[in-house]
Amino acid sequence: MTQVSLRHIHKQYAASLTPAVNRLSLDIPSGKITALLGASGSGKTTLLKIIAGLLPVIDGDVLFDGRSVLSIPTEQRGAVMVFQNHLLFPHMTIEQNIGFGLKMRGVNAALIRERVAEMLALIQLPDVNKRRPHQLSGGQQQRVALARALIIEPRVLLLDEPLSNLDAHLRDEMRDLIRQVQQTFGITTIIVTHDQQDAVVLADVIALMRDGEVQQFDSPDALFNRPINEQVARFFGSVNFLTCTSDGHVARTEVGPFEISSQMPSQRALLTIRPEHIRIVQASSNTLQGVIEVQQFMGTYYRILVRVPESSVKIIAHTTTLPNQMAERVTLHFPPEHLWIIPQD
Amino acid sequence: MVERHRGTPDIKSILRYLLLGIMGLAFTAPMIAFLLNAFARQWFFPQLLPQTWTLEAWERLLSGRSEFVQALGNSALIASVVTLVALILGLPAARVMGLYRFRGKRVIEFLLLLPAVVPPLAVSMGLTVNFLRWGLAGTWVGVALVHLVPVLPYVVLILSGTFASYDVSHEAQARSLGAKPLAVFRYITLPMIFPGVVVAGLFAFLISWSQYLLTLLVGGGRVMTLPILLFSSASGSNNTTIAVQALMFTAPTLLLLLFTSRVLSRNALTGLARL
Numbered sequence: 001m002t003q004v005s006l007r008h009i010h011k012q013y014a015a016s017l018t019p020a021v022n023r024l025s026l027d028i029p030s031g032k033i034t035a036l037l038g039a040s041g042s043g044k045t046t047l048l049k050i051i052a053g054l055l056p057v058i059d060g061d062v063l064f065d066g067r068s069v070l071s072i073p074t075e076q077r078g079a080v081m082v083f084q085n086h087l088l089f090p091h092m093t094i095e096q097n098i099g100f101g102l103k104m105r106g107v108n109a110a111l112i113r114e115r116v117a118e119m120l121a122l123i124q125l126p127d128v129n130k131r132r133p134h135q136l137s138g139g140q141q142q143r144v145a146l147a148r149a150l151i152i153e154p155r156v157l158l159l160d161e162p163l164s165n166l167d168a169h170l171r172d173e174m175r176d177l178i179r180q181v182q183q184t185f186g187i188t189t190i191i192v193t194h195d196q197q198d199a200v201v202l203a204d205v206i207a208l209m210r211d212g213e214v215q216q217f218d219s220p221d222a223l224f225n226r227p228i229n230e231q232v233a234r235f236f237g238s239v240n241f242l243t244c245t246s247d248g249h250v251a252r253t254e255v256g257p258f259e260i261s262s263q264m265p266s267q268r269a270l271l272t273i274r275p276e277h278i279r280i281v282q283a284s285s286n287t288l289q290g291v292i293e294v295q296q297f298m299g300t301y302y303r304i305l306v307r308v309p310e311s312s313v314k315i316i317a318h319t320t321t322l323p324n325q326m327a328e329r330v331t332l333h334f335p336p337e338h339l340w341i342i343p344q345d
Numbered sequence: 346m347v348e349r350h351r352g353t354p355d356i357k358s359i360l361r362y363l364l365l366g367i368m369g370l371a372f373t374a375p376m377i378a379f380l381l382n383a384f385a386r387q388w389f390f391p392q393l394l395p396q397t398w399t400l401e402a403w404e405r406l407l408s409g410r411s412e413f414v415q416a417l418g419n420s421a422l423i424a425s426v427v428t429l430v431a432l433i434l435g436l437p438a439a440r441v442m443g444l445y446r447f448r449g450k451r452v453i454e455f456l457l458l459l460p461a462v463v464p465p466l467a468v469s470m471g472l473t474v475n476f477l478r479w480g481l482a483g484t485w486v487g488v489a490l491v492h493l494v495p496v497l498p499y500v501v502l503i504l505s506g507t508f509a510s511y512d513v514s515h516e517a518q519a520r521s522l523g524a525k526p527l528a529v530f531r532y533i534t535l536p537m538i539f540p541g542v543v544v545a546g547l548f549a550f551l552i553s554w555s556q557y558l559l560t561l562l563v564g565g566g567r568v569m570t571l572p573i574l575l576f577s578s579a580s581g582s583n584n585t586t587i588a589v590q591a592l593m594f595t596a597p598t599l600l601l602l603l604f605t606s607r608v609l610s611r612n613a614l615t616g617l618a619r620l
Contacts, residue, residue, distance in 0.1 A: 054517050054521065075523045079521070085514075087515055089519075091536045104519075104524045104525075104528060148522065149522070
């Protein structure tokens with residue numbers, strides 16, 4: 001169990017470029033899965049390589065359990081990275097690939113074979129030990145790469161986009177496997193991903209990154225429902241924003257006042273609500289009149305665009321919750337408990 | 346893939362086989378002449394084959410400390426040392442050329458190729474003067490050094506082609522798994538670029554092995570290698586002697602080619618394609 005602390009990490013690939021990581025500090029909890037989430041170019045993979053010791057920093061410090069590891073070379077740091085394209089060694093068998101880390105530590109051949117067999121059982125590929133990497137499917141290669149990292153029982157496991165090369169059904173399997181081994185071994189795990197779905201499902205905590213900085217470091221639930229700014233809200237799928245002035249339990253917008261459940265000081269702010277939380281109802285409080293502009297059937301739900309005065313509102317509605325007869329004019333209900341205020345400067 | 350035609354062959358495939366036949370003949374005909382000559386005691390004009398056969402020339406040339414055996418030894422020693430040194434010097438250069446993009450890369454590529462393009466006489470005349478000053482002229486070390494001039498460009502070019510299709514992240518992965526730098530080279534880099542190393546080594550060996558002019562200039566007649574001996578006997582000796590020497594000169598190269606053809610993969614050929 002190792003706690004990873006990043007202190008003012010600064011990284012620039014060239015003096016003329018904007019920093020890839022900008023004076024970033026983060027305390028990554030021990031024995032949990034932390035996701036570094038962000039679009040490409042947000043600095044998340046750079047950060048992962050810095051933790052692994054594969055990239056030097058310009059400034060700042062990386063600490064494992066409070067001790068700086070910057071002077072410790074990659075091979076002795078105990079932070080094993082699993083790369084996006086899994087990078088199995090093509091000239092070695094699967095058995096040799098998985099056993100590589102133990103061989104480098106001088107473990108004897110018989111013990112390596114025994115441990116490799118255990119690992120193959122864990123990743124449910126018991127009979128592939130004599131095969132070559134190219135004889136395996138992409139999903140199998142990814143699992144072998146994971147086993148190759150786990151066998152040396154690293155202090156920190158670093159996974160770079162572990163799911164991005166996999167088909168939809170393999171993603172679920174791989175997610176389960178990562179969760180399972182992380183819980184079995186209790187290794188501090190850091191996952192880099194651009195997919196908020198993967199981050200939400202896999203991680204205990206998520207650091208949302210943008211332009212080399214952490215925007216919000218919180219639980220998946222908090223990022224989803226209590227985003228600290230518009231970018232975070234948009235990244236997690238919020239699409240409805242109304243400028244407002246908050247005042248206690250009321251948010252005053254151009255289209256009228258809305259009751260909110262949280263207490264907010266008086267300030268200029270953005271009022272946001274996730275599309276799946278809006279109800280189409282008969283008139284009541286916290287409502288807005290509108291005209292349905294686009295209604296798109298998505299299988300189990302509808303995507304609906306409602307034109308309201310001065311703006312439009314996007315709604316996701318399950319087929320079961322829609323009224324039988326959809327009038328063109330509808331009343332939208334914004335439940336106070338789902339309305340969220342984002343303060344603005 | 347060569348298309349297979351059934352039934353009457355068309356004009357294209359006839360031409361193709363004709364061309365292949367001519368090329369094959371051009372390569373094998375001199376060898377056949379050498380083979381016949383090497384065992385001929387008496388062979389006069391109208392006869393298609395020698396009248397009497399002998400192993401006399403083979404026995405004479407390959408016995409003990411003959412001049413020929415010494416030249417064979419010198420050639421083998423020089424070519425082996427040149428190959429080893431060229432690989433050691435060429436690997437780091439090729440790695441940089443193959444893996445990284447940087448300003449002036451094309452210029453450096455051109456400069457690297459220059460010794461192989463510029464007339465060897467121009468390069469070696471200047472070198473010989475310096476080698477005389479340093480006491481390297483007339484020694485096998487001097488000859489080996491001057492062989493590196495035409496050899497290194499080929500080695501660097503072939504290996505940089507190999508490195509261009511080599512994913513260097515494998516090394517980062519190996520380090521992350523606990524491999525020290527030397528172990529990374531031994532277990533990851535070397536095995537992965539091995540086909541290219543074999544091809545580059547083969548080229549290095551063959552270029553050194555068949556070097557005449559540079560050996561003559563720097564060796565000054567005191568370093569006797571096979572090509573030097575072959576040239577002098579080609580103008581003075583009998584046909585049988587020349588034939589045996591020519592065969593012995595060709596044999597190692599053919600054997601090497603056959604031996605290494607196993608490791609010639611697509612990977613290695615990308616290096617060749619760049620030449």
